[in-house]
Structures are given as structure tokens and as C-alpha cells.
Amino acid sequence: MGLLSDPNRRKALTSLLTRLNTPICVVCYLAGIAWFMGLAFEPFTLRTYMSENAMGSTMVEERFPAGERALATAREFAAHKRKVGGMPVEWLVKTMQARGLEVFTQSFTRTLPFPDENKERYMVRGTNIYGILRAPRAPRTEALVLSAPCSPDNSNNQAVGLLLGLAQYFRSQIYWAKDIIFLVNEHDLIGMQAWLEGYHHTNITGMDYTPLQGRAGSIQAALSLELSSDVITSLDLVLEGLNGQLPNLDLANLFHAFCQKIGVLCTIQGKLQRGDWDTAEGYTHAVQTMMLMVLKQASGRPWGDHGLFLRYHIEAASVRGINSFRQYKTDATTIGRLLEGMFRKLNNLLERLHQSYFFYLMPSLTHFVSIGYYMPAFGLLATILLLRALDLWVQLGTPAQVTEDGAGEVEPVSINNQGVLSVLTPVVISHLTGVALYTLPVLSQETAVEHFPVSETEAVVLTAIAIYTAGLALPHNTHRFISGEGTEQGWRVLKLVALLYLAVLLGCTALINFSLGFILAITLVPAAACVTPHMPKALTALAMVLLSPGCTLLYCVFIFQELQEAPVTLPEGWMLFLSVISQGILDHSLYGSLVYPLLALLIYPCWLLLWNILFWK
């Protein structure tokens, strides 16, 4: 860094950076996007490989024979479910006990902050049932979990049937070294949250639950099973968990290895593997798969029951049976054998899964992009913010050249006094707006329902959108709090602050949840880099709104639907957008997802600062 210590060379470097600032920024942005798109290109990615020794070379045999009996159990379960009109608690307890498990139940209640219209629930009351298979000669220190949700409708019965079948089969085996917990949870994620909080005796989300009676030590790994038909064509692996957390890559490798061994079609994001990476279609397919993963991860919500385990440092994934119109079908015995194999390998583990990657993206089940490969894409985008900040810093540091008048002599002093105030005021006001956006929608739902003909959910979502839009009017009013006019220096200081703030925010977000950070960076970085008060107001304002976090969410909804091959029309997309907002708020209060508070309390205020600069007077 002798380069920077030498004032002459430093001057040369800074002048180069300020002179070429815009071209460098443009190049960085394009390079960042190109790098990201390149990640899905197969020669640039790594092949997955099993890192964990205990699961790699050891042989296990899969002998689960009782698929048909499991399906019969599933039908019996369905009948009892219909009769009781919900979870057949007594029947399940009796059936699990008959299979030689220690059976316990846990009841829980949870009142949602506002009714969930997607799943039609408000006051949730349910029971989780779990049976523990005690490993012989093991001291109850380690456990594995196999869970199946009990859905209110007629789906997922086969999963429960197979779970009971596996319980019976596992009970008669002697090789278990870890206890196995068979869990049937009601009300999917809410029940799972209640069970996990009960198991770890924590209360993060204000759930009411009865304490658990039986435990089996620290849980090493968990699989969640979703199966709604007697035969399936493929198994889908779901990895994305709460706040974009992912299980160790070895769990995905294990699943893939057994699918290969047993000969089951396996997919990720519902997309089959393709062999032709060198054709345009093959590449597009990989990009679609990876983009789906990025969008799902960015949403920060658990995409299966496994998602909540990850907070407790338990490696977990969901296995979902898919029945499409393909010819080749797989029966329940084969799925049972696959799960048996996976559990036997997990049973062999000496340590927790830790050898492989925790941060990765998967363009297919056989290839992955590790953190070292995808971070540069984000780094290139973040560099733009730093370059613009440097440019502004240099401009601010040389005021004499800009104003050669006598007034220039006095200015630096007045900037310091007024500058702090003129920067602080918009910062505080936009953050207050953020706090309003975070708190008011849920708080004011009753008032809104009284005065407008809308349901509670609509009230919450529309309040959120209203506050979001109202924030746009702020710049016209902030100047009232500032004495005097905003100066040329003033907006530069504000923009410098906003740029650095955004860089820190996005950097931290990308470290925890790369996808979220990257998606936000794609839209926010150009807005932050370009905005000045001297641009044509109307046009720039439109561009700024289009690049705001709310609109980013809207695009994501459309892109997601497009990638899932279920494109939607504009009004449908809008309705979906509204439900996504309500889901986001619910995820935050039910499971502690951090995306909504991040957007409302930090990203949105930061964008408001940029909006302020545009309307600087």
C-alpha cells in the first residue's frame, strides 16, 4: 500500500478512479451479472462428492419389505382421520405403541396475528405425536428424526403410513446406535415449530405448548417426508430453510447417492437432471434450477417442515414424492428402502454433518456452486457502491476547486453544522417510516377493518402498501425540519452516507443469505449509483420506483411463477404479490423469519434516503 502513502501517486490513482468512475461501475455491474449467470454453466461448477467419511465408503443393505403394508396403514390412517375430522390422536398413539415405540404427545395452541387466508387458519390448536425408538445399548445422547406432517385435507396419508411402516421395521433391527424419533406433526410448520421449541425448551415466537415428556438427546439429523400417492414418479429434495439457511451439502449428496443406487428419479426444485450442458437448452435448464433456488432462498421462508430444524443446528431436508404422468413408477417399498438406507448411513455418523459445505447453490443435483465461486458476483456489485462513495468523498474533499469565490472560504464550517443536521434529519425520518411500516400493519388491522370493507389479511397488506407509498411523499416535507435550503454539499454528504450504509447492509445480508443480498443488490445498486438531484425528476422518479424493494418483490413473484412453468397474468400476479406480503409478515411472527424486518427496518429506509436525494432542494 505504498501506492496510497505517496501523495502524488495517490492523487493520480484517485483522479483515475474519479475520471473513469462511471465506466468502471458499468463494467463491474455487467461483470457481476455475467459472473452470476456463468455459475450455472456446468464446466464452471464443481461436481458434488461425499465428504463425510462415515457415510461414504460404508456399505449398507436396504431390506425394507413392507411397502404394501405401509400403504394399508395409510388407508387405515386416512379412514380414522376422516372419522375424527383431524389428527386421529388415539389411533396414532395406539399404533405407535403397538410397534414398540415410546409414545408421547404434545398439544399446542397459537393465535396468528391475523388470519392466514392461504391456509384458512387463525386460532390454531393441535397435537403432535411422536414415538421414540430407543437404540439398544445407547445412552440416549443422540437422535435422528423422521417426520411426516398430518395435513387436514386428504394428502400426505401415505407419508404417515410409510413412517409407521418404517417404525415397525426399524424396531426389529439391532444395529441402531442413535435413537430414532418418529414424529407426526399437525398444522405443518406451526406444529413443527411447537415441537422443536418444546424439545429445546425455548420460546422464541410466543407459542403455547405443553412440555415434552420424552427426549432422546441431541438431534443429529432430520428428514421430513411428504407423500400423497401410492406410487410416485420422482422424489424431490427440498433444502431451503428458514432465513435462507441450508443443510450441509452432504445430506443432499446422501439423498442423491441413494437415488442413484436404488434407481429412483430424483429432482431438485422439481427439475430433472439433464445431460446436455453444452446446448442452449441444457444451460437454460441449469439457470432455471439455480434461479429457483436463489429465489426460494431469498424468500427466507422454510420451504418444507425441515426448514425449522436448521436454526437448532440440525441438518434437515424434506423429501417430497411427486406423481406425474411419466410411465416409470416407483412404489412405496422402494421409497422405504431409500429412507432406510439414508437412516442407516446417518446412524453410522460419528460426528454431526460438518465436513461439506453449508453455503452453496445447486444448478443440478450433481453440481454445486460453493461460496467461493458465487461471492465474487456479489462483490463486483458491491464494489460499485464503494467506487461511487470514493468518488463522492474526493469531490467533497476538494471544495475550493468547485467554488473559487470568497464564499468558499467560509463554507466548510457551515457545512459541518448544517451538514450533520441535513443528513441526520432524512436518516431519522426515513427510519421512523421504516418502523411505521414494520409495526403499523399488524397493530392497526382492527381500525382498518372497522373503517373499510376489507378482511383482516387484506387490511394488513393494504396498510403495509399504503405506508410504503406514503413514504414517497416524505422528501416534500423533510425540508420543513431543516433550517434553510439544502446545499449542493448536503446531498453529496447524504448520498455518501446512503451509499456506505447500503454497502454495509447488503454485505451483511449477502454473508448470511447470499440470494437475498444479490437480488437486492441487482436493483438497488444502479439506483444508488446514479441518483442525483440534477436529473429529470419525473423520469428518474419512475425509474427509482421501479427499482425499489417493493417492486423487486413484485418482479420476483412473476419470475418465480415463470420459472415454475406456471405463468400468471397481471391481476393474478398482483394477488399473489399481496399474499406473498401477508405470508412474509406471518413468517416473521410465526417462525422468526428475518426478511420482513430487514426490508421494513433497514432496506426500505435506505432506499428512502436515495429517494430524498432525488428531491433534494
Place this chain on the structure above:
Amino acid sequence: WGISRLPALWLKLKRLSLVGRLRRGTEGKWPRLPDSCEEELLIRPLHSGDIYASFQFRTLWDTDFLHQGKKVSHYRLFPKSLGQVLSKFSVRELHISFTQGYWRTMQWGQPIVPSPPGAELWVWFHNTVADVDGNWKELTNVLSGIFCASLNFIDSTNTVQPSASFKPLGLGNATDHRFLRYATLPREIVCTENLTPWKKLLPCGSKAGLAVLMKSEKLFHSSFHSQAVHIRPVCKDWQCSSTAWELRQTLNVVFDLYTSGQGKKEWSLFKMFSRTLTEACPLASSSKVYVDVTDNPELFDLSPATSVLNTAVVLGDRRTYSVYDLTQKETFGQLRSLNLVLRWKGESDMLRPLLHAERYVAGFGLQTGEIHTLIYNNHPYRAFPVLLLDSVPWYLRLYIHTLTVTSKTRENKPSYIHYQPSKDRLRPHLLEMLVQLPPHSVTEVTVQFERALLKWTEYTPDPNHGFYVGSSVISALVPSVVAMDTNNTQERPLFSSFFPTKEESSYFVRVYTEPLLVNLPTPDFSMPYNVICLTCTVVAVGYGSFYNLLTRTFQVEEPSQPLAKRLANVIRRIRGVPLL
């Protein structure tokens, strides 16, 4: 004298199948031999449908080397290896157990001899010992060799001196816990290599008597396996005029009917041990098989039937046993072998033992956590006190101010607390409490802890497995369901007389909770090189130069003056003329 060679002689004779005749013929001619041994097998069908087999072997050694201070060099039935250990280290009492698995109190009720998962060792030294810690250290190493176990891992970081929980079980009323050492190794794995040296301590080895049943491939194909050695001084006779050493070897196994029975609920000695009994150990003065038939005939059928019944009060419950005396020839019947067969009839469900406990770690993340210990008193109307002993390794830093004891949502103040804080890398936490359990209640003891970051050499080879915290020990006098029989004490079976009982209305129970597996913050050991390189680069290049840039003030330096000018200036300064 020749008697020391007797066991070998007996075994030779046994092979010639002359034992029976010889034994009857020579009885009464020989003087009464000083030592004696007894063997016993208890079979108890458990409520869960499992079957519990408990072997006890008792060897009495009529010597008193501690008082006389003389060296003992003569051994007959008592194993020499243990006798030498006793005399060399001035051991007063020694209890060692190796257990694989966890005793499921909820399904199986109370065990005859409780033990925690892993290895447990507690020793009372004689109060003449000056250097207790030194003796303890050597003793653990010697025992490690005798039992082929990792007892040498017992050091000051896992040894405690409980003040109240472990009282001597034998003669003498020692209360000074300076002479007591207690340690557990929850991670110890017990297998055949520990069983073989244990079998060698038996008077008949595994050649004759009940010990022939101990086939390791069957004993370790079970739900629970525990073997133990207890040595203590006891009274030699009823009046307690002189003392003797008692060596009790116990082996407890629970067989899982479900996994190995293939659904058929039938059990026999042959199925359990792949052997039948053909004879008693010729050296044993008594050799019996007890089968708990209290629940008969609702639960199972027993064949061959026996008319000899024995009633004993075990763990506060009056039980009835069918007794098979192996020293009687009639026991073996026509086939000259005894193969007990049990056929199950009924189903059964969970028990409600009067006292049981469980323990778990609450919370998530790698910084803090909370240890919860739940103690259940299921007695409908009696409250009773329990002693809780917790020994927690130093790397879990207990926040003792967060210790709470609650029963029925109210604070339950312990009447006695003994707490010894840990010292990093030197000694563990020791927490002992006397807590009164209200009737029909759950008492919850919670204490928060912080996970320490270890030095990188202190991690075990598999650091991501986690670190073990030994079981807590709950010792209690539980109110008895039936009053104790006081008469007829001499003929009680061995398994009913392990813990000395003083009060008639209650019985002593020791309950162990499950050990805990706790994850500590673990660095990624697989890439130290990368980490070192990255850290060094960041520190050296990034941080160093930025710090330099931020703290240094820059100014334009005057070009240095030529040498001639400087010299001229020196001269001008001397002259007092203004400088150039």
C-alpha cells in the same frame, strides 16, 4: 499347604465328571475353609415385555489386613489381582461399574444395582492414607489395566468428592469425604474386552456354574448391559464379631424380546444365553436361580415349575420368586440340564415408578445453554427428600446464580447445597443439593451455562461429536409400599441385600439420569492452513496499511539540504550568524 491350588484341582476333577461323588464323599472331613462364595441368577420378566437377567457372585474373604498391618500373600477364592490392589492402595471400599446403555426406569422399573452409562468408579480410602490423590491416580491406572478399560482417563478434571451422596456401603461409619473419590466416564464403551477380565475374577471362571451362561455374543445382543465389581468390608457372622472382605460381582442384562423374538413371545435360558445350566460352580456354597413370578400367571407361564417359592422385599415391593437350587440334583431333571422357559400371555404398558428423573440441555446456539433436570415423585401422598449430585466439566461454565429449583410452579428451596466451583483445566463443578420432593410432583432444577472455547489441542479427535457431561445422581430414601420383613434376614437372596437398609418404611434408591452430549464452539480443523493464510493476509496487508493510512498525517517533505550547506550552517551557528 496346597489349598491355593484347589480351584485348579477342582476344575480338573470336574472335567473327569467325578465332582459330584467326590464332593459328597469328602464333605465334613476337611476343616471349614476360610473363604466362601455364592452365586445367583435372578430373572425378572419386565412389564414392557423385556426380560431382565441379573447375576450376582459373592466371594467372602476372611482376612483383615488393614487392622493388623501385615502383608497378605495367601489367596484362595478371592482374586489375587484385586486383593493386592486393596492392600497396596489402602482401599476401604471400591465400586466400579461398566454400563452400555441406559436403564429405562419408565419401562423397566428400578434396577437391582443401578449404574450410569459408561464407567463409574468410586472409592473410599482408609483414613490412614496421607496422599489420597496420589493413591487415586495410581489406583485408576491399575484398574484400567485390570479391566482393560480407559479408566486412566480419570484425572482431576473429572474427579469429585461428594459430601453426602456416596456413603460407604460396608462396615464402618466414615463420614470424612476427603477419603472419597468419585468419577464417571460417560463416553466409555463397554464390550467383550471388558467382560473377559471381569469373568476371570470369578472363582470358577466361566467354566462352571452360572458363569457358563455368559457368552459375550449374547450378552451384547441386548438392550442394556452392565457389569460391576463391589468390594467392601462386611460382618463375617451374625453377631459381627469379626469382619471379612466381600467381593460382589454383578452383571445385569436386559434382553429385548421384540427384536430377537421375531414376534414370538417365548423365552428360554437357551434362547437368551445359547446355553443351558448343567451344574453349579463346585466352589460355591450356594447356587440358585430365582425367577420373579409375582405377576404370574397373568403375564407368563414358567416351565419347569418348581414348588420352592421365596418371598422377599426388594426395592419396597414384596416379590415372590420361584427358586431353582443348582446344588440339588433334582433341579436338572431327566435331561441333566436346566432350561427355563417363559411364555408371555399378556400385554403391558408403561410403569409409574415412584422416583425417576430425566435431564436435557435446553436452548440453541453455541454460546449458552441451560441444563434441566426433572425429578418425578409419583408417590400419591408422601413427600420425601432426595440428594442430587451433579458433576459438570469445567468447559461448561455454570452460572450458579441462575440455579432454580421449582416444584409445582413454586420455588423449592433446597435445605442443603454444597457447591464447589470449577477451575479451568483442573477440576469440575460439583453441585450437591438436598431437595424435598412434594407428593405427586415434578421438580425441575435448572442452571444456565456458557460454553467455553477450548484450546485447539484440547479438542477430542472428533470434536463435532460433542462433549459428554456425566449423569446426575439422585439418591433417595423412597417410602416403601410394603413394610420390611425383619426376621429371616440370613436367607434373603443376595440381590435384596445390596444397600443396607435402616428404616423399615422406606428403601434406598439411586437413580441416574442420562448423560448429556453438548456441542462446544468448534473451529474448522480441516483448513487451518487456509485460515492462517487468510488471517495473516488480512492483518498484514489490509488492516496494517489501512491503520497506517488512517492514523498517519501526511505532509510534503522538504528536500534534504546538501552536505555543504549543512556544514556551513553548523559553522554559522557557532559563529552566531543567521543560518542560510
